[in-house]
Amino acid sequence: MNSQEKIVEMFDKIAPSYDLANRVLSFGIDKSWRKKAVDFVLKKFSNQTISIVDMACGTGDMIALWQGRAGFFGAGIKDIVGVDPSSGMLEVAQKKFSKSGVRFINSLAHESGIEDDFADIISISYGIRNVKERSATLLEFNRILKPGGYLLVLEFTKREKKGFISALRDFYLSKILPKIGGAISKQKEAYEYLPSSIENFLDTDSFKTELKEAGFQVEIAQSFSFGISTMFVAKKVVQL
Numbered sequence: 001m002n003s004q005e006k007i008v009e010m011f012d013k014i015a016p017s018y019d020l021a022n023r024v025l026s027f028g029i030d031k032s033w034r035k036k037a038v039d040f041v042l043k044k045f046s047n048q049t050i051s052i053v054d055m056a057c058g059t060g061d062m063i064a065l066w067q068g069r070a071g072f073f074g075a076g077i078k079d080i081v082g083v084d085p086s087s088g089m090l091e092v093a094q095k096k097f098s099k100s101g102v103r104f105i106n107s108l109a110h111e112s113g114i115e116d117d118f119a120d121i122i123s124i125s126y127g128i129r130n131v132k133e134r135s136a137t138l139l140e141f142n143r144i145l146k147p148g149g150y151l152l153v154l155e156f157t158k159r160e161k162k163g164f165i166s167a168l169r170d171f172y173l174s175k176i177l178p179k180i181g182g183a184i185s186k187q188k189e190a191y192e193y194l195p196s197s198i199e200n201f202l203d204t205d206s207f208k209t210e211l212k213e214a215g216f217q218v219e220i221a222q223s224f225s226f227g228i229s230t231m232f233v234a235k236k237v238v239q240l
């Protein structure tokens with residue numbers, strides 16, 4: 001089993017308790033990060049009919065928000081697609097959206113098979129860190145997005161500065177979170193993976209450079225809650 005397959009297997013195992021663990025571990029704050037990000041992008045599409053792809057959709061938190069918030073901006077959703085390689089996560093998502101016209105694709109992000117220029121918006125929340133084929137995936141996002149379309153990424157980026165808040169976050173992630181996440185999911189290993197996956201990911205500036213190389217112009221890279229989570233909003237400006 002390669003490292004990507006192991007990651008997907010881990011998400012399969014934690015899928016049934018994923019939503020509960022998420023809310024407990026982030027004290028519910030992740031909901032506000034997601035909402036701010038979704039609203040930021042939807043403002044750009046007010047009074048338009050749009051298609052959205054949520055990559056690494058997991059149990060569907062972002063899909064629910066896209067559907068729930070679009071109306072506030074006068075945006076109509078023509079198509080909404082969730083992509084994830086974990087059957088376990090998709091099973092939970094499919095139950096939630098059985099009657100709401102969401103199409104799900106069981107796939108890694110870089111080989112979803114979605115047609116060229118399909119989407120006005122692609123989102124990926126707390127997913128890109130888990131993607132091994134990151135450069136192929138960013139190129140795939142470029143291919144699937146319409147010219148001028150937007151990519152929204154939410155992620156925990158690697159710490160750049162060492163300060164009190166950073167130290168506190170690192171302590172929480174490495175010492176507290178695996179215990180609580182492990183107790184809820186009975187899969188402690190999966191929650192030990194989280195801090196190491198952040199450490200192995202990029203800092204904000206390096207990720208911005210990768211986005212530029214994939215044909216995107218980064219409009220904003222904004223951190224939330226003292227830099228715990230970062231939102232990247234990038235426009236497709238070059239067709240690769």
Ligand SMILES: C[S@@+](CC[C@H](N)C(=O)[O-])C[C@H]1O[C@@H](n2cnc3c(N)ncnc32)[C@H](O)[C@@H]1O
Nearest residue numbers: 011056057058086089108109125126127130131
């Ligand atoms: C931390 S969860 C985030 C789920 C959801 N986006 C959310 O915000 O709750 C990470 C998700 O990434 C998925 N994933 C892992 N590797 C992936 C890949 N190469 N392509 C697409 N999704 C991937 C996992 O199956 C998992 O559902």
